[in-house]
Amino acid sequence: MMESTQGIEAGSPAAVLRMLMDGRPRTRAEIVAATGLARSTVRARLDLLVAAGLVTGNGTGESTGGRPAGRFGFNPGAHLVLAAEVGATHATVAVADLGCRLLAVEQVGLDVADGPAVILPLLVATWRELLSSVDPAEIAGVGIGLPGPVEHSTGRPNNPPIMPGWDGFDVPAAIEAEFDAPVLVDNEVNLMALGEHTASHPDVRHMIVVKAATGIGAGLISNGVLHRGAAGAAGDLGHIRVPQGGEVLCRCGNTECLEAVAGGPALAAKLRELGLPAHSTADVVHLVRSGNLEAGRVVRQAGRDIGEVLAGCVSMFNPSLVVIGGLLAEAGEMLLAGVRESIYRRSLPLATEDLRIVASGAGVTAGALGAAAMVVRHVLSPEVLDARLGAVAAGAAAAEVHGTFGG
Incomplete structure (x- = not known):
């Protein structure tokens, strides 16, 4: 679940936990064999992890020929994670466990332009409502995705074009005041x-x-790790110029941006010009799924336009997989067919020989799942987890000494 094994000391609690996070319980003897650690070291690491609730065990150790040896496994229910993906017009709000399993989910309508003073209390209220429906546990952390560039190290939005009032706002501080847990923020x-x-x-x-959807953007996984870029702006497809995009003005101030040509509101406007009742991205999707030929034609062309931009990305980045998600993707094969058409026509054969272009598997919960995964990777990282467990162990030792000698 963590992004990389680099930096994990072979004998650290995080290394032992990482092994158990594959879901297969193991005996102490199996852990000793797999890690090469001394039995005493494995016992000490497991004692720390069990005391923290992160690992469960049902026995004392190796079998001596009588009863079976005890097995130890990861306990994803030890803590809860609060997650939210905030889009321009709605949010997916969720409570998850440490295994990134969504325990409760709710879709909330909103307008991100209302600003953090309105949106963040709405998220907090929704989380509190969802928490009342799941088994109680300590909150490990909070993950939030926002529809604009974010300085990930501080959690502050960085000049987001569609988010008035959000620029530089200290989102983590506002949420930490409510839940007293680490808060991580990233682009949705x-x-x-x-x-x-x-x-x-x-x-x-x-x-x-x-x-x-309303806007168009991309996220990049490079060598198995999320690539954010120097300023957190990697993947901003929506503001790349579209060939033959016309002089359409984008809300960023430029013309011919992909978002202004192929985003949900742009498609709705084109359909209204044809006399069709389309006032939102959802209306566009509904028309396509209802079999309207004009709506299908407009969405397929949007797919071609998106594919024109993606073709350059495919040639430069050379991915093995392109996933198309968001509300417009719910229109079905029309959008996907247009994307494939342009990418396969414009990209070099070597880059597309083994390339797959597929619809989202996680659907509307993808962003919330990612927000949960971001938090889990942080709180169970060796830097955070080993430091936390070390502090707990030191505190317990000090308390024992105080109890013995402190009177």
């Missing part, structure tokens, strides 16, 4: 990519995940 499409990679394609090393 980055988290969609992380969610798709975690839930549907864990073995793919290089992939692009596209969200086509």
Whole structure:
């Protein structure tokens, strides 16, 4: 589940936990054999992990020929994770466990332009409602995806074009005041990519995940790790110029941007010009799924336009998988067919020889899954977990000494 094994000391608690996170319980003897650690070291590491609730065990150790040896396994229910993917017009809000299993999910309508003073309390209220429906446990952390560039190290939005009032806002501080847990924030499409990679394609090393909805963006998985870029702006497909895009003005101030040509509102506007009742991205999808030929034609052309931009990305990045998600993808094969048409026509054969272009497997929950995965990877990383367990062990030892000698 963690992004990399680099930096994990072979004998650390995090290394032992990582082994158990594959879901297969093991005896102490099996852990000793797999890690090469001394039995006493394995026992000490397991004692720490069991005391923290992260590992469960049903026995004392190796079999001596009588009863079976005890086995130890990862306990994903030890803590809860709060997750949310915030889009331009709605949010997917969820509570998950440490295995990134979504325990409770709710879709909430909103307008991100209302600003953090409105949106963040809405998320908090929804999380509290969802928490009342699951078994109680300590909250390990909170993960939030926002529809614009985010400085991941601080969790502050960075000049987001569709989010007035959000620029530089300290999102983590506002949420930490409510839940007293670490808060991580990222771009929503980055988290969609992380969610798709975690839930549907864990073995793919290089992939692009596209969200086509009100806006258009992409998340990149490079060598199995989420690639954010120098300023957190990697994957901003929506503001790449579309060939033959016309002089359509984009809300970013430029013209001919992909989002202004192929985003949900642009498609709805084209259909209204044809006399069809389309006022939102959802209306466009409904018309296509109802068999309207004009809506299908418009969405397929949007797929071609998205594919024109993606073709350059495929040639440069050379992924083995492109995943198309977002509300527009719910229109079905029309969008996907247009994307494939342009990519296979424009990209070099070597780059597309083994390339798969598929619809999202995680669907509307991809971003929430990614937000949960982001938190789990952080709180169970060796830097965080080993430091936390070390502090607990030191505190317990000090308390024992105080009890023995402190009177």
